[in-house]
Amino acid sequence: MAILYTIISVCYYLIIAFITFVIARNLVKTKNFQEAILFSVMLMPFILRILRIK
Amino acid sequence: MYFHAGLILAVIAVSFGIAKALKLSVELSMLVAAVAAAIVHSGGAIPVRHLVEGSFTYLDVCLIFITATFFMNLIKESGGVAFLVRSIVTAFHKSRALCLFFLTLLLLIPGALTGSGATTVLTVGTLVGTVLTYMGISEKRVAAIIFICAAMSAAAPPVNLWAMMAAAGSNMPYVGFFVPLLVLSLAGSLFAMFFLGGKGKKVELSEALKELPAPPEKMNWVRVGIPFVVLIFLIMAGRIWPHSIPTLGLPFMFVVASIFAIFLSPKKLEILKIATNTINTLIPLVGIMIVVGILIQIMALSGARGLISLAVVTLPMWVLFAALWLILPVSEGLLQYAVAPLLGVPLILLFNMKGMDAIIALSAMAVMWPMGDILPPTAVVGRATVMELKFKGRYYKDFLKTSLIPMGFILLIATLFLIFSNELSFLVGG
Amino acid sequence: MTDRNLMIVKIVSTVLVGIALIISGIEFYNHRNFQEPVVIGPGVTSVKTLGDYYTRLKGTINDTNIYIIDSGVPGGTALVIGRTHPEEPAATLAAKILVENASLSKGRLIVAITANQSASRVTRPGDAYPMYYTIETPWGESKYRMGDRWSSPMDSWPDPEVYVHYPSGQLLAYMDIRNFNRTWPGRENGMITEQTNYAFMNLIRAEGVDVFIDLHEAELEYPVISTIVAHQKAADIAGLASMILTSTEFRIGMEFSPPSLHGLSHREVGDYSDAISLLFETPEPFLDRVRGITDEALLLTGKDEFVMTAGKYGLLYEKIDEKGWPIDVRVGRHCSTTLMVLELWSDFNPGKEVVVGGVPRYDEVVSNGTGFYFQDPSKAETENIYYE
Numbered sequence: 032m033a034i035l036y037t038i039i040s041v042c043y044y045l046i047i048a049f050i051t052f053v054i055a056r057n058l059v060k061t062k063n064f065q066e067a068i069l070f071s072v073m074l075m076p077f078i079l080r081i082l083r084i085k
Numbered sequence: 086m087y088f089h090a091g092l093i094l095a096v097i098a099v100s101f102g103i104a105k106a107l108k109l110s111v112e113l114s115m116l117v118a119a120v121a122a123a124i125v126h127s128g129g130a131i132p133v134r135h136l137v138e139g140s141f142t143y144l145d146v147c148l149i150f151i152t153a154t155f156f157m158n159l160i161k162e163s164g165g166v167a168f169l170v171r172s173i174v175t176a177f178h179k180s181r182a183l184c185l186f187f188l189t190l191l192l193l194i195p196g197a198l199t200g201s202g203a204t205t206v207l208t209v210g211t212l213v214g215t216v217l218t219y220m221g222i223s224e225k226r227v228a229a230i231i232f233i234c235a236a237m238s239a240a241a242p243p244v245n246l247w248a249m250m251a252a253a254g255s256n257m258p259y260v261g262f263f264v265p266l267l268v269l270s271l272a273g274s275l276f277a278m279f280f281l282g283g284k285g286k287k288v289e290l291s292e293a294l295k296e297l298p299a300p301p302e303k304m305n306w307v308r309v310g311i312p313f314v315v316l317i318f319l320i321m322a323g324r325i326w327p328h329s330i331p332t333l334g335l336p337f338m339f340v341v342a343s344i345f346a347i348f349l350s351p352k353k354l355e356i357l358k359i360a361t362n363t364i365n366t367l368i369p370l371v372g373i374m375i376v377v378g379i380l381i382q383i384m385a386l387s388g389a390r391g392l393i394s395l396a397v398v399t400l401p402m403w404v405l406f407a408a409l410w411l412i413l414p415v416s417e418g419l420l421q422y423a424v425a426p427l428l429g430v431p432l433i434l435l436f437n438m439k440g441m442d443a444i445i446a447l448s449a450m451a452v453m454w455p456m457g458d459i460l461p462p463t464a465v466v467g468r469a470t471v472m473e474l475k476f477k478g479r480y481y482k483d484f485l486k487t488s489l490i491p492m493g494f495i496l497l498i499a500t501l502f503l504i505f506s507n508e509l510s511f512l513v514g515g
Numbered sequence: 516m517t518d519r520n521l522m523i524v525k526i527v528s529t530v531l532v533g534i535a536l537i538i539s540g541i542e543f544y545n546h547r548n549f550q551e552p553v554v555i556g557p558g559v560t561s562v563k564t565l566g567d568y569y570t571r572l573k574g575t576i577n578d579t580n581i582y583i584i585d586s587g588v589p590g591g592t593a594l595v596i597g598r599t600h601p602e603e604p605a606a607t608l609a610a611k612i613l614v615e616n617a618s619l620s621k622g623r624l625i626v627a628i629t630a631n632q633s634a635s636r637v638t639r640p641g642d643a644y645p646m647y648y649t650i651e652t653p654w655g656e657s658k659y660r661m662g663d664r665w666s667s668p669m670d671s672w673p674d675p676e677v678y679v680h681y682p683s684g685q686l687l688a689y690m691d692i693r694n695f696n697r698t699w700p701g702r703e704n705g706m707i708t709e710q711t712n713y714a715f716m717n718l719i720r721a722e723g724v725d726v727f728i729d730l731h732e733a734e735l736e737y738p739v740i741s742t743i744v745a746h747q748k749a750a751d752i753a754g755l756a757s758m759i760l761t762s763t764e765f766r767i768g769m770e771f772s773p774p775s776l777h778g779l780s781h782r783e784v785g786d787y788s789d790a791i792s793l794l795f796e797t798p799e800p801f802l803d804r805v806r807g808i809t810d811e812a813l814l815l816t817g818k819d820e821f822v823m824t825a826g827k828y829g830l831l832y833e834k835i836d837e838k839g840w841p842i843d844v845r846v847g848r849h850c851s852t853t854l855m856v857l858e859l860w861s862d863f864n865p866g867k868e869v870v871v872g873g874v875p876r877y878d879e880v881v882s883n884g885t886g887f888y889f890q891d892p893s894k895a896e897t898e899n900i901y902y903e
Contacts, residue, residue: 032704033571035331042337043148043673050151053364064516064524065110069372071528072116076140076375078536083669085141085543085637086807086820126808135643137539142641145674243676254641255804256664258688260677320676324686327679332692332706334673378641386643388807391821395805399828426641430804434736438830 044081051077089126090388097122097380097389111421111463112372119380126387139382143374143422145336146200146246151371152339153199153244155363156312157208159343162359163350164300165309170212171297172306178288181220182279188213189234189278193270196238198316198339200246201370202458202466205235206473212297214474219293221285225478229488232470233277236455237495239466241270243320244335246422248451251429257443261513265448265502268512272498273452277491303351311349316342369465377423384427394431402439405432406504410496413450417457418464424454442506444513449502456492459485546646547636547667549660550902553611553628554890558584558618558873562901565627568721569703569714576633576670577711580901581718582614582626590622591867593726593857594719594790597628599695599780601635601662604648604814605797605845606730608659611903612850612888613874621861622869625722629903630729631695631711633670635662643809650815650842652886654894661814666693666708681705683777691778696729699783719788725867726860727790729780730849732799735822735831742768743852744794746785752863753793756855764851764877791860795852797845798833805830815842847880 051074058070079085100121104114119139123132160166169191177184192213196205210231217227239245242263252259319338322330333341347354364371384390409432416424429450436446459467470476471484478484502509516524555562563581566573597610610628617624629635638644638661649656668674671693678692679685681702691697693708701712719727726749733740745753750771757769772781772792784792800806800822801814807821817840826835854874861868875888892900 032331036706039331039333039337040672042340043334046148046152046336046340049360050148050364053361054368056361057365057368058525058529062521064521065113066368067521067525068528069110069112069116069368069376071525071532072140072379073368073372073375075137075532075536076144079137079141079540079543080144080668082540084540084547085138085669090807090821133535134539134542134646137535138543138638138640139643140640144640145668252688253690256688258678258686258691260686260688323676324679327675327684328681328702328705332673332675335676337673338676381641382643385641386809388809388821391804391806395821395824398805398825398830434804435830438736 047077047080051081086388087392090392093122093126093384093387093389094392096125097384105462112369112376115373115376115380115423119376119383122387122389123383126383132386135382135386136379139379140375142378142381143250146249147371147374148336149244150199150201150204150246151364151367152336152343154201154204154367155360156316156339156343156346157195157199157204158359158363159346159350159354160309160312161208162354163308163346163352164304165346166209166212167298168300168304168309170209170216171294171300174216174288174290174293174297178290178293181285181287184220184288185278185282186275188216189274192231192234193238193241193274196235197241198244200239200244200249202235202239202455203370203469205238206231206466206469207366210235210470210473215296216288216293217282219296220282220288222282224476225483225487226281228470228474228476228478228484229491230277230281231474232459232467232484232488233491233495234274235466235470236458237270237274237277237452239455240266240452242266245451247425247429247454248447250422250425251433251447251451254426254430255433257433261444262448264512265445265509266451269448269452269499269502273491273495276494280491280494281487301351308349308351312342312346315345373421377421380423381426390427393427397428397431398435406500409450409503410453410500413453414457414460414496417454418460419462421463421465436506440507442510442513445506445509446503449499449506453496453499456495459488542646546638546660549647551659552892553580553901553903554615554892554895555582555899555901556615556617556873556890559614560585565711565714565718568717569710572710572714575707576636577631577707579627579629579632580903582628584617584619584624584626586619586621586623586870588621591725591860591864591869592623592625592723593728593860593869594625594722594724595728595730595853596626596630596715597730598635598662599630599729600664600731601629601631601660602639602644602664602802603732603799604659604661605732605799605842605849608650608842608846608885609730609849609853612846612885613853615890616873616875616888617871618873620870620872622867624869624871625718625724630715631666631708633666633707634664634693634695635660637663637667637669639663645811645814648811648814650886650889651884652889652891654891657886657889664694665690666695671706671708680778681709685777687778696780697778699778699780700787716784716787719784719790724788724790725864726857726869727780727784727788727792728853728856729792729794731794731796732802732845733796734802734804735798735800735833735835736803736805736825738832739770740796740798740833741766742770742796744770744772744781744796746772746781746792748785749791749793752791752856752859755859756852760852760855765848767848767852793856795849797848798835798840799845800835800840817841817845843881843885846885847875847877850874850880851877
């Protein structure tokens with residue numbers, strides 16, 4: 032069971048990492064300055080979770 | 086304390102208004118309001134930790150609707166949605182009532198799973214809209230049906246974001262909401278469908294099928310059904326054998342169901358592209374949830390949240406019963422999901438204290454809120470509807486006006502649920 | 516907007532967010548790793564950790580200190596836990612007073628100051644809690660982590676779709692799988708919070724605990740407040756304690772633990788062990804939803820205009836006035852209630868006495884202040900300092 036918990040937990044970090052990647056890519060690509068600001072703000076919780084800080 | 090909290094509320098309102106006047110999006114306007122309030126509260130400093138911490142408030146909820154929408158998009162891209170719509174039309178074109186009934190159910194599924202009405206519009210809205218048009222329903226009525234069913238799908242269980250957020254804020258288990266939410270959302274969506282679409286011409290099957298996209302040849306009930314069966318199985322397994330299987334969580338369940346959808350798809354799916362598109366289309370939603378979290382944190386920090394809560398809980402009950410049907414949708418139009426923790430939590434505490442059934446009361450409110458998704462300034466689901474359906478009429482005079490009677494019906498039954506919450510408490514369960 | 520300006524916006528917003536992440540990241544990291552010194556009192560005879568009672572917990576974040584104060588004279592054994600919900604500071608501070616001051620003349624007292632370490636190392640998003648609070652002492656300030664009601668998602672992720680309590684099968688809110696007072700009696704192979712309860716149940720059985728006390732605080736909008744919630748096995752003692760305390764020190768009620776409400780310590784510890792189980796609640800206006808400015812001052816003084824207004828409208832289950840509910844009052848209530856329950860237990864159970872000395876009562880804590888009873892770690896021998 033402990034191994035399964037670890038695998039599932041890792042999957043969650045991968046999901047978060049993927050979402051972070053897509054938001055970051057959108058930040059680079061967007062031509063809209065409002066979107067750019069929003070994307071950078073949206074990154075905050077995802078980055079800190081990946082780093083296991085919060 | 087009153088002055089300070091009142092000042093903060095004023096700062097929020099003014100800065101939000103100025104930001105909107107400067108044509109900033111709702112999300113950024115809220116962010117500006119939150120930062121301005123934070124600076125005023127802290128006497129010129131920026132409480133950075135609070136701004137960042139607030140962004141975590143709805144992280145788990147965001148994960149649920151991102152993965153759920155990914156799942157629904159896979160079903161759509163694999164041709165599953167087109168297959169379902171064609172199957173319903175083919176099987177029931179001779180019976181208008183049955184056809185409308187099953188189309189209503191189909192419209193409820195995406196929002197029920199994701200908690201987002203916009204997802205319903207984006208995944209099944211256009212296709213169902215096409216069928217409704219071929220059933221002789223006018224353009225404005227089709228748009229109204231799609232909007233109301235989408236709003237009801239967001240309210241439908243298992244995932245109702247307003248109820249989840251308000252329940253979490255009042256330390257109340259999100260348990261027992263299934264039946265009341267189902268009854269209300271089904272009643273509302275069926276009323277809208279039959280009231281607006283009950284009369285019309287018989288479906289011209291061949292014409293309708295010609296207009297609907299053809300699913301891949303190998304698509305069948307097994308291929309479209311198994312991912313849903315897997316999803317339901319995982320949800321049920323977590324309840325039936327909770328201590329024999331590891332804790333999966335809803336996002337992981339959607340990912341597993343998505344894997345089945347990918348393998349069962351008759352055509353090769355561009356997974357990365359679909360995933361990217363999913364997140365792109367959800368950015369307004371994820372963005373607003375993150376910004377709402379920041380705003381709520383700053384309001385809690387400064388006492389503004391307490392002042393609003395106090396104002397709400399000290400209102401006489403008759404005023405609430407008489408006004409909530411208006412207050413909730415209007416506030417939803419203004420603040421989106423932020424209204425659930427802001428107004429929902431104190432209301433739940435008040436209802437609890439007054440001896441009302443909090444689950445029925447919150448279910449009623451959680452069905453009224455999505456009605457506001459057609460109202461400005463946000464109008465998220467309303468805008469998505471007119472965009473997806475390529476609606477050519479006028480937003481207010483055609484689309485909104487046509488939606489008013491079904492909206493009124495839903496708000497009325499929800500208000501009755503509020504007033505008679507104790508009498509309806511037998512609905513609580515699951 | 517030109518491409519150049521767009522690029523500038525992107526760079527500026529990314530840099531600002533980056534700076535915010537660095538500043539807040541350091542704060543979050545420091546909070547999670549902040550250590551509170553505890554100077555063990557003369558009565559403490561040994562310090563174990565929870566992992567000693569369930570090896571899988573050894574070395575994890577929830578491998579918390581277990582302080583044992585043994586009189587060496589045969590008698591009963593009591594276990595007191597604080598920080599079940601780390602957002603309730605009076606529980607933490609009262610438990611610490613026991614560890615730093617108690618000396619026993621009969622029986623044993625076991626104390627866990629921080630029952631749920633994980634929850635004590637995270638603050639709740641959306642609620643704007645302060646990260647720390649400080650208590651004035653004769654030798655300076657003593658600083659503590661403010662925590663959350665739930666274990667950190669970093670230690671327990673994901674939450675289930677719905678939390679099904681073990682073993683009753685009762686459905687609870689998904690996040691309550693991280694609520695240490697909804698996961699009793701625990702589960703060996705469960706999530707970390709369930710494992711922590713499981714370890715405590717092992718401790719209760721292994722140490723032969725007779726009296727189990729769980730310290731809490733509650734919002735004034737919550738009906739279970741200023742009371743002792745007792746398992747039916749503890750009803751006599753709780754009822755009598757309530758009567759005596761109300762007539763001699765302060766008003767406190769008594770409630771029976773509902774048999775159908777599962778996962779809570781007052782129900783499950785009593786059901787799944789030989790111990791009698793009790794839970795104490797003091798009023799904490801900081802937790803009320805209608806509270807005003809959320810800061811350390813409110814946490815420690817319990818003074819709030821908005822909560823008072825709610826009281827005037829009859830929306831509260833406990834009184835509040837301009838004096839508020841200061842931390843010393845709340846800590847003092849916990850100290851006196853603990854002492855009273857142990858005195859009554861000892862009276863009713865000859866041969867199983869737990870006789871505690873050195874712990875201040877309500878009046879003393881209120882007049883001297885909580886900090887008066889904390890020892891200065893800078894003047895203590897290193898071997899007497901432990902960290903929470």
